[in-house]
Amino acid sequence: MRFLMMTTEDGSTPATPPSERLQAEMGAFIAEMSKAGVLLATGGLEPQGIHIASKDGKVTVTDGPYSEAKEAVVGFALIEVRTREEAIELSKRFWQIVGDGQGVIKQVFGPEDQPGQ
Amino acid sequence: MAALRAARRTRPQGLRRAASCALTCNGALIVPVTQTKGERSAVHGAIAAVWRLESPRIIAGLVRLVNDVGLAEELAQDALVAALEQWAGSGIPDNPGAWLMAVAKRRAIDRIRREQRLERKIEEIGHGLETETGGAEFDAALDPEQIEDDLLRLVFTACHPVLSTSARVALTLRLLGGLTTDEIARAFLVPEATVAQRIVRAKRTLAQAGVPFEVPAGADRAARLASVLEVIYLIFNEGYAATAGDDWVRTDLCQEALRLGRVLAELVPAEAEVHGLVALMEIQASRTRARTGPSGEPVPLPEQDRALWDRLLIHRGFAALLRARTIGDPPGPYVLQAAIAACHAQAVTADATDWEQIAGLYEILARTAPSPVVEVNRAVALGMAYGPERGLAIADALTGEPSLKNYHLLPSVRGDLLARLGRVAEASAEFERAAALTRNEPERQVLLRRAAELAEQGR
Structure with a gap:
């Protein structure tokens, strides 16, 4: 089962680059996940990005910032684990390193996970 | 002690x-x-x-x-x-x-x-x-x-040659995969008591033989590592052989083997063959969605919908192969097989496949790790690269091979080569033989249809 672990930011705290200590700890965590054979891909995302919307056949592209975005995804890790609980357990470890913050864990569906199969 | x-x-x-x-x-x-x-x-x-x-x-x-x-x-x-x-x-x-x-x-x-x-x-x-x-x-x-x-050390101990292959597999899944005996039994389609006994016996054998808890060094190391890789690849293939209707535990064996391979690659990063095995498994696993048709019949590589291949796994496979090549040792059997898999993965369409390169890799593989199954694949590759006569010459030489007596791919490959040479009656007979040998029912139907079409053409 694949899960996408995402860290989100609501813009309430000013975005500061992570400290050296935190970066080192994150590096160690990523290495540990690789060693455990669970990490498929990981990366950080620009907080704003490009907003794109489609309505009545018309596509609108807007560069950020935009006030309506409450939670922006700022980082992700794609992991492959055997159960949902393993994903949660790994996520807990991540937050023990990072400290305060929030995120979302979502299962990534493959064709084998389609409803009705 | x-x-x-x-x-x-x-x-x-x-x-x-x-x-x-x-x-x-x-x-x-x-x-x-x-x-x-x-x-x-x-x-x-x-x-x-x-x-x-x-x-x-x-x-x-x-x-x-x-x-x-x-x-x-x-x-x-x-x-x-x-x-x-x-x-x-x-x-x-x-x-x-x-x-x-x-x-x-x-x-x-x-x-x-x-x-x-x-x-x-x-x-x-x-x-x-x-x-x-x-x-x-x-x-x-x-x-x-x-x-x-x-x-x-635990990896090498669980895969110690003093144990039978089935005991190595069971012990590896139990100790390193954390699987229960019930899960292992379901995955290998054997009774739970059989697996439980295998594990008990394996532990006893290790104790009685006084197998030291160590990472082998020196001349022994290569053979011991080969045993570990064999166990992981066996687990992978058992999962790969499972079909959509099987217990999920069976298909999960692929994931487990991949995970074990990735773990091992970080434990012994200087071993090219480990990266080769990981690359091979990543690329083979990338085809999972494409390799079975709607009724569970296997879809051969050239006919697969390449849009269904998992690009992430292909990318990971290439990265692992690159790590293996960076080490610089002469390529071993897993690196060579991974390189062949990578050739297929690189081809945007089946027609774009670089068969000459694949044939060259099979030539090296046939010298490095000769086996009848490698010869069958070499026959296919040379047949694609240089014409069906070349392939058929290799395939014909294998017809007396005892270990391939019940291997349905040999008549299937011969049938294909004969059909391309216009020898349709012989080709039809080969596909019928292949149909009688396969244990996969949907595949049998595909082979029988092929035999019937060729018989029709011959009339």
């Missing part, structure tokens, strides 16, 4: 009791606490996840202390019982792995002290012994780098 082992073998069965209330003899988790069903299943799921993530490292650390795989697993399970009792009330601690390791370590020390007392008594009555377990060893049990060494 021999006396220590003997004492261990005769230890009272009552010591097992504690472990049995958390893990039944097949390793399934039971949570012995009074809670609502929802709470129980949440705790159960979380603890099961911790166990699967942490148990290989804990068992590995313990084997170094007690020098006995069976006892180490028991001690780890004892620690799990303690965890279940305590965590049910206090919740799961911040670092459950370290918690389990500390408890297990304490129990191992208690056990060894008891046995040392016993041995001193034996000594008093006149038997000479050699035994000493230093305190430094216990401290090292919690050192992360030491744990990685131990994990690697």
Whole structure:
């Protein structure tokens, strides 16, 4: 089962680059996940990005910032684990390193996970 | 040390009791606490996840202390019982792995002290012994780098050549995959009692043979590593052979083999063949969605919808192959097979396949690791690169090969080559032979249809 672990930011705290200590700890965590054979891909995302919307056949592209975005995804890790609980357990470890913050864990569906199969 | 082992073998069965209330003899988790069903299943799921993530490292650390795989697993399970009792009330601690390791370590020390007392008594009555377990060893049990060494030792021990192949597979899945005997049995379509017995016997064999808990060095290393890679690839292929209708546990074997391969690649990063195996498995796994048709029939590589290939796994496969090549050793069988798989993965369409390169790689593979199955594949590759006559010459030479007598791909390959040469009657007969040999029913239908079409053309 694949899960996408995402860290989100609501813009309430000013975005500061992570400290050296935190970066080192994150590096160690990523290495540990690789060693455990669970990490498929990981990366950080620009907080704003490009907003794109489609309505009545018309596509609108807007560069950020935009006030309506409450939670922006700022980082992700794609992991492959055997159960949902393993994903949660790994996520807990991540937050023990990072400290305060929030995120979302979502299962990534493959064709084998389609409803009705 | 021999006396220590003997004492261990005769230890009272009552010591097992504690472990049995958390893990039944097949390793399934039971949570012995009074809670609502929802709470129980949440705790159960979380603890099961911790166990699967942490148990290989804990068992590995313990084997170094007690020098006995069976006892180490028991001690780890004892620690799990303690965890279940305590965590049910206090919740799961911040670092459950370290918690389990500390408890297990304490129990191992208690056990060894008891046995040392016993041995001193034996000594008093006149038997000479050699035994000493230093305190430094216990401290090292919690050192992360030491744990990685131990994990690697456990991999080599579980795949030791003193064990039969099926025992190596079962022990590897149990100790390094954290699978229960029931799960292993379902995955390999054998009775649970068979797997349980295999594991018990394997542990006994390791103890009786006095297999040292070590990473082999020198001349032995290459052969021992080959045994480890063989076990992982066997697990992968067992999962790869499973079809959509099978128990999910079977298809999960591919994931488990991939995970074991990725773990091993980080444990021995300088071994090109390990990266080769990982690359091979990643690229083969990338085709999972495309390789079976709607009614479960296998779809051959040239006919697969390449849009269904998993690009992420292909990318990971290429990265692993690159790591293997960077090491610079002459390519071994897994690196060569991975390179062949990579050629296919690089082709945007089946027609764009670089068959000359693939044929060249098969030539090297046939010299490095010759086998009848490699010859069959070489026949296909040369037939595609240089025309069906070249392929048929190789395939024809294999018809008397005893080990391929029941291998349906040989008549299937010959049939294909003969059909391309316009020898339709012979081709039809070969496809019928292949249909009679395959154990996959949807594939049999495909082969029979092919035979019938060719017979029609011949009329």
